[in-house]
Amino acid sequence: MLQAKKLTKRFQDRAVVDNLDLSVEPGEIFALLGPNGAGKTTTISLFLGFLAPDSGDALVGGTSVASDPVAARRQLAYIPEMVSLYPRFSGVENLDYFSRLGGRPHTRAELLALLERAGLARDAAERRVGTYSKGMRQKVGIALALATEAKGLLLDEPTSGLDPAASHEFSRMLRRLAKDGVAILMATHDLFRAREDASRIGILLNGRLATQLTRDEIKNKDLEKLYLERLRA
Amino acid sequence: MIFTIARKEFVDAWRDGRFRVGAVLVLVLLAVSGLLARQQVERARAEREAATALERRNWLEQGDKNSHSAGHYGLNVFKPTSPLALFDRGIEPFVGTTVFLEAHRQNQTAFLPAQDATSMRRFGELSAAVALQMLMPLLVVLLAFGALAGERERGTLRQVLSTGLSPRSLVFGKTLGIALTIAILLLPAGALLGGLLLQVPSADAPGLWARAGWLAACYATYLAIFVAGSVAVSASTRSARTALTILLSVWAVNCIVAPRLASDVVHHFLPTPKLAEFEAKLAQDVQKGLDGHDSRSKSLEDFTRRTLQEHGKSRVEELPFNFQGLVMLESERLAAQVFDHHFGRLWDRLQAQDGAVAWAGLAAPLLALRSASMAFAGTDFEHHRHFARAAENHRRDFVRVLNEDLMNNARPGDHNYVAGRALWEKLPEFRLEPIPPAGAWRAARTEVLVLGAWLLASLGFLAFSAGRIRVGGE
């Protein structure tokens, strides 16, 4: 569903993403690990078409992002580190607006149901977003992924700043989405969560995938030791 | 899609406390200025009617006298106020309201209301026109400066674009939303002003509404220029703060600096003649004509000789009419040519200055709008010139009637001829035909063109910046 083929992006002579080959199939949760500056956020921006690659290609559902970014985005949902919403509108109103823009209008009842599925209670959903915590904003993001029936989901540091309970809830939602066949690419520092939820892990170093592990391999390795080892190398 | 965005913008605007406060304030100011202006127009009309009636009575009751003396007694006419002055008072405070019509002289309009007013008057008056010209653009800037730049800073731009919305749709949707917000805000104001206009008696009601329609179109164009331009700036700048700085600077140059600066530059290149010189040249040229009162002038001798020849008589007393009357008629005819020449040139110069300022609107749209606004409201120099011309024609008519009366009814050589009320009543009352809307349109052609050009430019800028929108935040 999500494919990067020799994807390269340079900023001032430095290759932030260097010949990256990556693929995420429907139902897979791919955790992209790496230190700051490794290129995780850049990779996500490349998939969203917010940056144009210098060479190589990013594909979403077979569509080249570079040639038709709007069509590519239509198939994606995006939850950044801080989900930005319109403070003077309520959760439901925000969801309504974004889902319409995504081409999938819903009735108010449907929207409330979606928010509930994402874990946001009705009374919270009708409050103005200006008062929301990070976890609540994320739930709106997830509801949006559900509302637009996105085939691919891009996440950037989803669990940073969440307390353990919210983090746990988030994992649950993620696994449900994967079960529904969504291809999920998650850029994160959270080794614990990556180990819990990912079906595959990739360690991104200097724009390249230094290591790729499958679920079974993850279970057998001490992820932290491996990660730090790779960094030192 | 665009409509979804527009609707959201509209709701967002009204939920913004700052905008609500600003909008309410502007509406209140529009209402207050409209109501007070109507009161002023009413009072001016009542005053003028009373004064005109009194002058008419003065004229009729001036008693029996030589008909030429009545020409020297003269008549005052007062300039009517355009009903749309309740919207835009234009140059009314700075032009004379009274013209003294007398024989042998074309006088300037006198008694500028501003001269009787306080020095604070120079700050200007808050009219509905001023509120729309200066304050509404500020509201537009308030709504629009963060339209794209603010969203970029807050991260919602990414979020919105990540749904697969095309950037162009976003930009146009926002523009439409802001435009709708402003339009709906102005509806009650428009209704109030329309209601006030209905209450003011007018000599040409359908023409009045045509003019009001033109005014609405011009102001809508002006505000649309600001909406499109502000959103375009917001789409092009790095931060909302930069966008705001740029927009406020543009506003200040357009609304505060441009009127005075343009006026200065135009008058440097197209100066107005000095009063002393004008009067001196005028007097000089009139003298070259025929002075009916100066029995020693050579031109009078020539004219006398010619007339005697024409009628085959040897003495003026033998002529079949009163020669003095004929002399006066001829004198007025020659003087009229001189007046037309000099006043025509003066007024042409003043209108050339106004025209140049309208063209300067290419640098600052407010200049074009002000000019167009005054033209359609009937409070610009073209309309004043129309009044001055009509007054002058009235003067020539009544002086001619008096002189003809002297010529035909006074016995030749009779110096004691007097006329009475019967003659005075022959003079019709002064009536000013209002300029039809087509005339106002002709006067405002350049300005409307300039506004149109600005609209095209700002829409072009909007389309251009919509295509280059930066997502930012890397």
Place this chain on the structure above:
Amino acid sequence: MNTLSLELRLFLAERATWIVLVLFASTLAYGIANGARMGKAAHESAQLVEQDRQQWTKQVRDALERQAIDPRQVAARPTVALLPPAPLPALAIGQSDLLPAHESISLWRLEKPSEGSAGLENPARLLAGRFDLAFVLVWLLPLFLLAAAYDLCAGDREAGTLRMVLAQGVAPWRWLARRALARAAPMLLLAAAGTIVAGMLTEERAVGARVVLALGVVLAYGLFWVAVCALVNGFARSAASAATGVGAVWVGFVLVLPTLLNVIVESLHPSPPRAELVAESRAAAVEAEQRGNELLSTFYRDHPELAPASMQADITSRMLAQQDEVGRAMDPVRQRFTEAVLSQQRVVDRWRFASPAIAAHEALADLAGTGYWRHRAFQEQVAAFKDELHGYYSPKIHKQQPLTKADGPSFPRFEFVEEEPGRWMSRVATSLLGILALAALAAVAAGTRLSARKLAA
């Protein structure tokens, strides 16, 4: 003082600052040049008028050397009353583009209300106003000050760095005051320099007091806007908010309040009805003319000392008598008219403290000598002179007394008497104090808002 100079250096290090300063200096220079040019033109035309007058006086005196003259001949030529050129024209053009600086007074037209306009000025130009130093100081100086100083701490608050600064233990009020003054100082210095330059561009000698007071007004006015910046920053949570806030205050005080006040004043104290004055005076003239000869004999009965030796009714005598009658009839109308004008100005005087912009503008025009009060004084003195003229010539004409050489020195001449310095000084000083009071109010309000606790919230 160290931190003040640091703030100043930081401010001057930005390129944008220099652009703003250069722009401001250019507007100052342009405004001063405009005013100076008007002043020069006024001087030239005053000189012409004066020359003309001296020539005529000489002619009359020379003629009187040879023979006695009929007073009607001398009275036939209108006398010119001249308002001397303003002492500080480069400071403000004021009303001098609108109101005439000289008036032609003819004995035969004393009852005609003076109608002279200042010239053939384009009314749209009068409407737009002039780009003089007063315009730059009252409208533009605050804009430039606000551009420099609108973000004292609002941007820091937005970025989160304000808390870090406050955590260092700095007293916010002092810190912000230093910052505000550092940013305002270059602008205010330029404004002060401009005022002094304007003070030098004059033919007048004794303008020291005027320039000092003008400097006071400009600085007080500038301080007011600095205080407004501080006050707005006490509330604003972002730089954009601060900009909107100070912008709104400027629009309120400089644009809306004066213009709104104008329409309200016009409504409560309507402009004097000129048309009424004109029509009434003509009605009185008609009546007087109709009573004609009868009027004249009544007049001589009432003023036996003026009856001529030969008792022959003379056209000119009759005209004068009629004029007197008209004057008498018009007195109440004229009174109403003058009262209306005065009441309008009294309202302005009272309400000028509503906005520092009004107070500053009035004060600057007053100091320049182009303000309302000086022109008003001129009009009053012209009215008094008309009486003097009438009192001198009228008896001589009635009694048919010729003018002789002995009368030479006593011819009425119009000499404008300037207002006592004490009066305009106290007017300006009151305005200045008013502006300072408003500035102090804003500063105090700012002080209450700028506490660490409130800012960190």
